[in-house]
Amino acid sequence: MPRTPVPAPIDGALVINKPRGKTSHDIVESVRRIAGFRQIGHLGTLDPLATGVLVLLLGRATRLMRFYASRRKRYTCAARFGFATDTYDAEGEALEPDTAPTLDREKIELLAAEFRGRIRQMPPAFSAKKIHGRPAHELARKNKPVELKAVEVEVFEFQLTAIEGSVARFSVECGSGTYIRSLAHDLGQRYGTGAHLAEIVRTAVGEFTLDQASTLEELQEAGRAGKFAERVIRLEGMLPELPRATVLPIVERRIQHGAKFTLPLAQIHAGQVVSAQGAPAELNAGEWQPARLRVFNQQQQLIAIAEAVVPRTYQPVLVLDVKA
Numbered sequence: 001m002p003r004t005p006v007p008a009p010i011d012g013a014l015v016i017n018k019p020r021g022k023t024s025h026d027i028v029e030s031v032r033r034i035a036g037f038r039q040i041g042h043l044g045t046l047d048p049l050a051t052g053v054l055v056l057l058l059g060r061a062t063r064l065m066r067f068y069a070s071r072r073k074r075y076t077c078a079a080r081f082g083f084a085t086d087t088y089d090a091e092g093e094a095l096e097p098d099t100a101p102t103l104d105r106e107k108i109e110l111l112a113a114e115f116r117g118r119i120r121q122m123p124p125a126f127s128a129k130k131i132h133g134r135p136a137h138e139l140a141r142k143n144k145p146v147e148l149k150a151v152e153v154e155v156f157e158f159q160l161t162a163i164e165g166s167v168a169r170f171s172v173e174c175g176s177g178t179y180i181r182s183l184a185h186d187l188g189q190r191y192g193t194g195a196h197l198a199e200i201v202r203t204a205v206g207e208f209t210l211d212q213a214s215t216l217e218e219l220q221e222a223g224r225a226g227k228f229a230e231r232v233i234r235l236e237g238m239l240p241e242l243p244r245a246t247v248l249p250i251v252e253r254r255i256q257h258g259a260k261f262t263l264p265l266a267q268i269h270a271g272q273v274v275s276a277q278g279a280p281a282e283l284n285a286g287e288w289q290p291a292r293l294r295v296f297n298q299q300q301q302l303i304a305i306a307e308a309v310v311p312r313t314y315q316p317v318l319v320l321d322v323k324a
Helices: 024-035 059-068 105-113 136-141 180-191 216-224 249-256
Strands: 012-018 040-042 051-058 073-081 117-121 151-164 167-174 195-205 244-246 292-296 302-310 313-319
Touching (some): 012 024, 012 059, 024 216, 040 059, 051 059, 059 313, 073 180, 105 180, 117 180, 167 180, 180 195, 249 313, 292 313
Parallel strands (some): 051 195
Antiparallel strands (some): 040 051, 073 167, 117 151, 292 302
16 A cells, blocks of 8 residues: 655755855755655756856745746856857866967947847757757767757846956856856857857856855754754745735635635735845746736635636635645
8 A cells, every 4th residue: 555645744945055176966865865855846956067056946846846947047157168168167178279368348248238138049068958868968978869959048137247367257147047158158159269168157047146045064064953944934934025815714725625716806916026236137037928817815825826807816826735
């Protein structure tokens, strides 16, 4: 007889300051050991080279993942000009001799401006993009053909901030699916010297910023002190930009069965404007999204995310089990 899964003891978001050299999977496994349960996922991977914001979702919060899919991301990065690499970053093999160029600030600024807006971008061969169900990097490492297609991504900011010898530093804000490695590589191609990504720090994923992030060492210490939960952004504090409503038990029962429900306008409260230091000016990129509502019960537990079907009438699109 199959066992009933034990609910995770903690639900919410955990912001990690990922160290260089670790994969996102490494971080998830480390946090699972510290937390003592396995129901943990992440909001988008970071390459081993990258450091900075890696957002983990714990327990029931993993079910909110789809509502974060369009969050904008912010980075600081450094592109080393002079040669390209097969991985588009500093961990790859050089594809040509180093020309060690003296960089022209004005030319780089003009070229970087061409990458702003909606652009077609070719993902790196050494990436997690799937080809017939297999990650591209698996084929690339075996020297097999990697046939990827350019995809449309959105870049809101690609701003030169400093030049140090043959290294140019940038701040970047972009939509989901954008490869910063490809930005560095393509910029080098247009500049005429080749370039690769030398450093990258993710400073924000939507409202989650580096200021909120914990290191693995800090989490281990908090775990030993019984204070791990204090590092977690609780489920009720997630998706803060969405309006919220608190419903009576009779409406809660309808929602638990997935039924539509109607609320008076006075019962719906506006969401919060997110203005965290370092967060994007707007949280989401991409296509239009339907009007959504966070629904709470009388105990102030998040019980559902609903979408408007007509004014003041909502359809639950996600219903959460309520803990006793």
